[in-house]
Amino acid sequence: xxxxxxxxxxxxxxxxxxxxxxxxxxxxxxxxxxxxxxxxxxxxxxxxxxxxxxxxxxxxxxxxxxxxxxxxxxxxxxxxxxxxxxxxxxxxxxxxxxxxxxxxxxxxxxxxxxxxxxxxxxxxxxxxxxxxxxxxxxxxxxxxxxxxxxxxxxxxxxxxxxxxxxxxxxxxxxxxxxxxxxxxxxxxxxxxxxxxxxxxxxxxxxxxxxxxxxxxxxxxxxxxxxxxxxxxx
Numbered sequence: 001x002x003x004x005x006x007x008x009x010x011x012x013x014x015x016x017x018x019x020x021x022x023x024x025x026x027x028x029x030x031x032x033x034x035x036x037x038x039x040x041x042x043x044x045x046x047x048x049x050x051x052x053x054x055x056x057x058x059x060x061x062x063x064x065x066x067x068x069x070x071x072x073x074x075x076x077x078x079x080x081x082x083x084x085x086x087x088x089x090x091x092x093x094x095x096x097x098x099x100x101x102x103x104x105x106x107x108x109x110x111x112x113x114x115x116x117x118x119x120x121x122x123x124x125x126x127x128x129x130x131x132x133x134x135x136x137x138x139x140x141x142x143x144x145x146x147x148x149x150x151x152x153x154x155x156x157x158x159x160x161x162x163x164x165x166x167x168x169x170x171x172x173x174x175x176x177x178x179x180x181x182x183x184x185x186x187x188x189x190x191x192x193x194x195x196x197x198x199x200x201x202x203x204x205x206x207x208x209x210x211x212x213x214x215x216x217x218x219x220x221x222x223x224x225x226x227x228x229x230x231x232x233x
Contacts (some may be wrong), residue, residue: 004165014088014211018107018217022122023071023118024068024071026070026120027067027070027071027115027118028064028067028115030067030115030120030123030124031063031064031066031067031111031112031115031116031123032060032063032064033060034063034111034123034124034127034213035059035062035063035064035108035112036060036116036166036217037057037127037131038059038063038104038107038108038111038127038131039059039060041130041131041135042056042059042104042134043056043133045134045137045138046137048060050097050101054156055101059104059105059108060108061182062105062108062109062112063108063109063111063112063115064112065112066108066109066112066113066115066116066126067112067116068109068115069112069118070112070113070115070116070117071116073116075108086139100162101147107127107130110127111123111127114126145205149197149198149199149226150197150198150200150224150225150226151180151195151196151197151198151223151224151225152170152177152194152195152196152197152198152201152222152223152224153193153194153195153196153221153222153223153224153225154193154194154213154219154220154221154222154223155192155194155211155219155220155221156191156192156194156216156218156219156220157190157191157192157218158190158192158218159182159192160182160194165216166213166216166219167200169213170196170198170209172212173200173201173202173205173206173208173209174198174199174200174201175199175200175201176198176199177196177197177198177199178196178197178198179194179195179196180195180197181193181194181195182194182195183195191220200226203226204225206224209224210224
């Protein structure tokens with residue numbers, strides 16, 4: 001008798017009424033709407049080069065699936081353990097490139113759990129708050145740190161001395177710059193390939209700096225790569 005009582009407590013059947021078809025349908029529909037809201041927020045606020053349409057669609061699907069999972073569990077410990085064992089068979093090998101994507105995954109998990117457990121107030125208020133916070137962070141560019149580090153490469157048919165115009169141009173547009181390499185070509189080619197690490201004063205003046213460099217005699221193959229762009233890849 002005591003074992004039956006313990007099983008009822010673990011199973012949750014003694015304290016939680018089972019969800020009916022209307023409750024399940026409402027949970028799925030609300031999860032779909034709120035998951036889509038988060039997906040649209042991700043779409044409008046995304047920046048960088050790692051955008052994936054399948055990830056955006058997965059945000060909606062995960063929300064609905066978690067809602068169904070919570071409706072299946074129904075506070076049942078036995079069902080939860082069984083479902084956890086079934087899901088342990090799946091191996092997730094997809095690498096998340098952006099830590100911001102992980103926050104969206106946790107958000108849709110929260111919304112799905114709230115919808116599935118019929119805590120609609122938490123689901124709606126939580127989604128609204130998350131969307132507002134994400135839009136605030138996106139519009140205010142909170143946490144942005146742009147040291148404007150970059151790499152400048154070009155070819156020159158002579159070596160750079162202290163009176164050369166290139167250091168003058170770099171001093172004009174950069175807080176500091178460091179020569180990384182100056183490589184001579186083989187077979188008597190007079191061309192020298194230079195590589196500088198630079199710290200730009202103002203990234204909006206990059207085109208002006210390149211324009212002035214192009215006016216230097218005997219210069220070619222000018223290439224400027226900003227470090228923050230490399231970090232987005």
